[in-house]
Amino acid sequence: MTLQLAQETGGAGKNDGGRAAFVLGAMGAVYLAAEALGYHINAVVLAIVVMIALCLLRVPVAIAMIVAALLGGLHAGLSVPEASAALNDNLLVGAQVGMTYVMIGAFAVALSRSGLLELLAAKISARLGTDAAATGRGVKWTLFGLFIAASIMSQNAVPVHIAFIPVLIPPLLGVMNRLRLDRRVVACILACSISASYQLLPMGFGAIFLNEILLVNANQVGNPLGLTVTAEMMPKAMLLPVMGILLGMVVAIFVTYRKPRDYRMTALAAEKAGPAVPVIRPLQLVATFVAIATAIWCQLAFENLLLGAMLGFLILAAAGVFRWSEQDDVFTQGLRMMAQIAVIITIASGFAGLLTATGEVAPLVEASAALIGDNRALGAALMLLVGLFITIGFGDAFASVPILAPIYVPLCLALGFSPLATVALLGASAALGDAGSPASTITLGATAGLNADGQHDHIKDSVIPTFLHANIGMVICAWIAAMVL
Template identity: 40%
Template sequence: MLSNPVFISIVLMLVLCIFRCNVMLAILISAITAGLLGGIAPKDVIDPSFSQTLEYTISTFINGMSGNLETALSYILLGVLAAAISHTNLTTIFINKISNFITSKKMYFLVSLAIISCFSQNLIPVHIAFIPILIPPLLKVMNKMKIDRRAVACALTFGLQTPYVAIPLGFGLIFHNLIKKEMINNSIEVTLSNVSSIMWLAAIPMIIGLATALIVYRKPREYQTIEQNLEQNLDNLKMHLEEWGALAGIIVAFIIQLMYGSLPLGALLGIITMILTTSIKYKKMDETFNSGIHLMGFIAFVMLVAAGYGAILRETGGIGELVNAAATLAGGKITGAFLMLLIGLLITIGIGSSFGTIPIIAAIYCPLALELGFSVEATIFLIGVAAAIGDAGSPASDSTLGPTSGLNFDGQHNHIYDTCIPTFIFYNIPLIIFGTIFSAYIL
């Protein structure tokens, strides 16, 4: 197994990510390494030369990228939609109205933040863009209530991760479609409804993790109150034509994705609605699109190169050998499920993207799950949870970078010790435990 091109390639990718190599570059290097070590070549070439193998590796990689074109387009259009919303005061007004009702009791405050964070993934798909708007003005309130910011980080990360894992709307529709596509690419036929009917179970360990974190971090913690000059007087903001147009765009995007199950179509029509209502100024259309690409473009390209990487892993023929070795090492469902989730944890922490992990692990997990006797439902759950594990806790993940960007506004919140480690403990450990039990014994 140690000479297996798939095994060497994945280990190389993890090492590069650990040493903070750019994620996209790490995947590209690992993909080329897998192709060269596997000696992949066109079927009519019996003894390929180095140049033939390299050329075929690159072409396989590029062709494999097409598998995630819809996902990449979804990310870009959703980024444009989020950028357009952020250029209005809609999110600020919405958050300000809600924040008036969440400052009375500590536990209600934290739960409310988790719920608002959930909205950013499905209802108003602005991703982490709401955090710099919401959190800095509330820091003074948190300091007075002596709230431990580690609890706030856990609440925000819960809302950034749980909706896309469990609910097929917004970013969740992208996530669930990715699972469906990659399982089909690896010879297991499933539908979107199959995935959605299983993945809601992943919300259970996340809720347990949130409840545990809020209990553990319930004790008062002192912070120094530092006066910050915030640019806006939030109380004087009102809904104007731009804000109503943005709201109309959100509603259109939400309804279309529900009706047709297509996030790109929903996002596109939402953007057109915002242009027609002048929420997106015609003369500033390029600026809005550039902002959206800046917000989501890198993640979209990570999705593309991850799909290309998965294509090369399948082409090497090393997956079968690795599956047999892993099945022998696992010895049964319970150990097999645990090992698969652990591998998913390592890959996702390295890459920092649950979405980018799916094409890589699906190529290995689909045949391995069949070899170990897992049902299709259990395989769906294993792939979904294995991809989600590590999103919380990864220093490179938006689910941790977002909360830190708001909580460290006054320089009193450490990214690793106050966000990454707490979210790793309270979300990844329950996901591993419940993921192993559910897949091995219940599904």
């Protein structure tokens, strides 16, 4: 459903090809004019601008990153073999994280086969959505609490990412319609809760973002410059930026979207209001909880989410949650769900490695530091806004960290930021725009659930509300964190 939605909302119009040619032609003309006038364009700046432009022109993110990285390398004087080698040699770190994503995807699909989410949705819908009592305030706050809890668990305790949304939300649309609940507030709750949980809690996807990506890249770039950060510092550094996200969610609930909004009670919503309760055999129920507990234990004991997801997948298969012969099919579905993220993260490591190989990161940092001077407040604000601009282009915070780290870490050290402030700026700059990007899996997942009856627009009802409420508060609180940490 999510992939289909991405195609529907991101499909190019008949004039997009002409616009793309015009924009690329204009960029080429500016580049040639600058070179002719003797102005040297920094290879890192060139690569990032080209990557963002290609993403905005709806070129696949993976292709945009490869093309931009190679152009930056060639502009810096590297030969094609040298640029290709620099790109390929740095794919390994990203590939390790990407494989974890693939295994989590397989585990998520296997969990969905257990019927637990359908059972939960059916029980809630049957209990809350049968009569006029479903118009009470208690029902609304129960739903809000459910959405927050499910979003947090989907990133940490039961790492299924956005797979729960198209299963949990549609059966509750009838209840939400009777409550006259504005679906935009639900989109904000889902986006803010998901974003906050993986940025703050070091389990599941949080362990990947904080420890395997943010920590690794900060140390990889910072160690030669004298910066060393530890895993214990990650949640401390991200606490204030996350408070900004949660503040945005509170504003959406109590201010922006508190007024009732009417939706048509479509046949689909009426049908979903009372779905059949799935029957789950006791053995499958026990096996599901054992698989979840095993995945959590592997994270806590070995800090290995890949191993936990794999063991959980095998436990569900052995217990008959799905047929043994269907393992390939389940794994393939999980691969499809996470493939885009895994590929982007893998290529992002090569992108960052090639930018470093150009040798133009240091001159860019020096020029930026000279421009900013001793004004750390201005430097922090600029880094956050640039990070927002980059991440909004392709909608993935996990892939943004390797791109930003080679520039942001040296710049933070040059401006005198502390290790905690450096991590806060890097992590927040990468995460800004993840919730609110048209291409983000978070906003696509929210639309996939809330638009099940065709009454929730992806851009107007998911992208714009989540962008405003998840990012404005985060920019302010991340800037404060950079100043006080």
